[in-house]
Amino acid sequence: MERILEAPPGSKVLLLGNEAIARGALEAGIAIGTTYPGTPASEIGDALARVAKDAGIYFEYSTNEMVAAEFAMGAAASGVRAIVSMKHVGLNVAADALMTFAYTGTRGGFVLVTADDPSCHSSQNEQDNRYYALLGGIPLLEPASPQECYEMTKHAFELSERLELPVIVRTTTRISHVRGPVTVGKIVEGLKKKEFVKDPTRFVTVPAVARVRHKVLLQRLKEAEELAEDSPLNRIESVNGGGVLGIVTSSAAYNYAADAADELRIRGDILKLGFSHPVPTRKVAQFLRDHRTVIVVEELEPILERAVRGIAQHQSIPTKIFGKDDGVFPRLYEFDQAIVQAGLKAAGASGGGPLAEPVKIQNLPVRPPVLCAGCPHSATYFAVNKATNKKAIFASDIGCYTLGLAPPYNAADFLVCMGSSVGSAGGLAKVNDQPVIAFIGDSTFFHAGIPGLINAIHNGHKFLLMILDNRTTAMTGHQPHPGSAKGPSCCDITAVSIEEVVKGCGVKWLKVVDPYEIKITTEAVKEALQQPGISVIIARRECALIAKRDEKGAIAKKHYIDQEACKKCRTCVDRFQCPAISSVEKVQNIDEALCAGCGVCAQVCPYKAIKEVN
């Protein structure tokens, strides 16, 4: 059963924050959903993909976030409702479109969900995407629970149509990836088709139009602020009967602040901002006047804090204000109750007992994420190390294969964003004498690798590009990408050939290898590095998890280590990496339950001590 589709009106169901967003969108009557997957936003798109056919909506996994946003903009500008979701850094890709779409505005409700990742649980940075609301002049909603994810998404569509502006719903990992009870309403069938009424003085942003539309945007933001003043999403809650201490907060920080205030038995009030941009100035000013001290509790950047300080200064309100700028709260990482409790105390709140001193067991073996048993990337990296003796510079990219960074492969030297492998490789090669190898996944290649490759051909760069093609977007949960021939039931898709794209970019030297064939792959890398310009190797082998799930694809012949033949050289653990192979008390072993049967370790062993299980 698909809860987000089948939960009847009025029922209470346990939903992930991301699923609650999807349900909210369905109840708002969306016609269109798009995304490019990225943790912690992926489950929004995945949930819509699962139900799209039955719900009668159009859903697609787009090539990247910008295309996803532009597609949704085209539909929403025509007059239907559309939602586009992405992780925080995905909005960097879509930002170009969004900044100007705020000028044109929209006819149908347009909601962009961005999921931030304080503490970088699964991201390359912890940027605070509330800045995009400020940068673009875009109304911003910040849910704090699954119930609010549902309600605010639904509300965002109303707001978007009322203001004729795009609306951002911003979550964080601890909102998107929290499950809680959600009381749902009725799914309505929204408008699916709408004739686009031409209006170039609004939708074609040549300079003369843009100048006018910027003015319109600022007027709309004034209206938005009025709506925020009276919005039930901006509410004051009394703690222990109220008092002279005030807390201004939003998003996940609200949850920690509420629990901390309760535990500290603070007598005061919490101003919880769910509709946090534009900041409701009158409401905040009154809250400041009503309290002797106001503490601003927010994760990451001091955005609310500076707005609150600005209002106090502007209106000469003497209330003492605490936040990040005075060091009471950190500007780094995700918060928790203990951090907020300590901050409230540093700002003068008293009460509550000391928090427990945690038991810490020292020197436990670490368990970072690793490439899976049977992972084709592991085989590729072994072959590359063998071919280059690690004497190369590795420009890496975003995907499971980034884990090649770790020993024994050390196969990542530079990485900043999706597609940066191809772009940076040229610069690395230009000023270094070592060979340069760029690694990019199949999904990432389509997402952001192609312009870099065209640039490299056009400007005569020299490096080897290895496209690690595991036939899926693995890290985020096996979503399809433009190279996929098959997607979820909703999506009628056509596979775009990586080879044809590569050739079309002007690449003259291209080889496709099966990374499970270590020798062939090693030779291909050696040969590629002898080429004068750009060489491309596509290392193609289906993700081992999919092969296992479908019980096909992998060679699937379990292996074991013949202890009599084993010379204890440790090659299988020191130069190769497989979670199924362990070395405990100087004895190497293969855990048959974990073994994916790829047979790569048998090629890695110099003494032929790794054999097939009969």
Next chain:
Amino acid sequence: MVDIYLVGVGGQGIITASKIIGDAALLAGRNVLLSETHGMAQRGGSVVCTARIGDVHSPLIPDGRADVILSFELLETLRALCKASVNTAVLSSTERIVPLSVSTQKLRYPTEEEVKAQVVRAAKSFTRIDAARIAADAGVPMSSNIVMVGALAGTRTTGLDMKHFENAIEMNIQRKLEENLRAFSDGANHVRPEA
């Protein structure tokens, strides 16, 4: 308020286990919040889930505040002890998944007795569960996670009835439901704290 801290290794079905606990709580008419932390990989890394039954805003469990630590892997049991106090019941599967760091950095994987000694020092009780064997005996070798949910139910610390858990399992498990329900009840029957 009952705080359950679930730990283990990616691929062990910890998120499914937490969903079952969450649905069971909701079926019992209680409030509940779950959180999940899974890093940048599909498999193999440490995974942490929290289940907080009761009225609370924060999904994360503060250090030293877990009522129950439900661990799916022996080494992860030790890593979870930051959430333990003298009031915490620790339920640990005896399953061992040797992390690569043990092989590559030539570290030692702790013995069961060493784990027990550390847990006993930090927590109220320690219960070992041979979840893999119990699951295999029930005919569902991949369902160690269901055995562990059974163990949790068997402690009677959650305030939820067996029926709530069983109904929640039906909501979350499609394949081999009967065997999974057996794995659940076998897990519940195996809870005998050693210390």
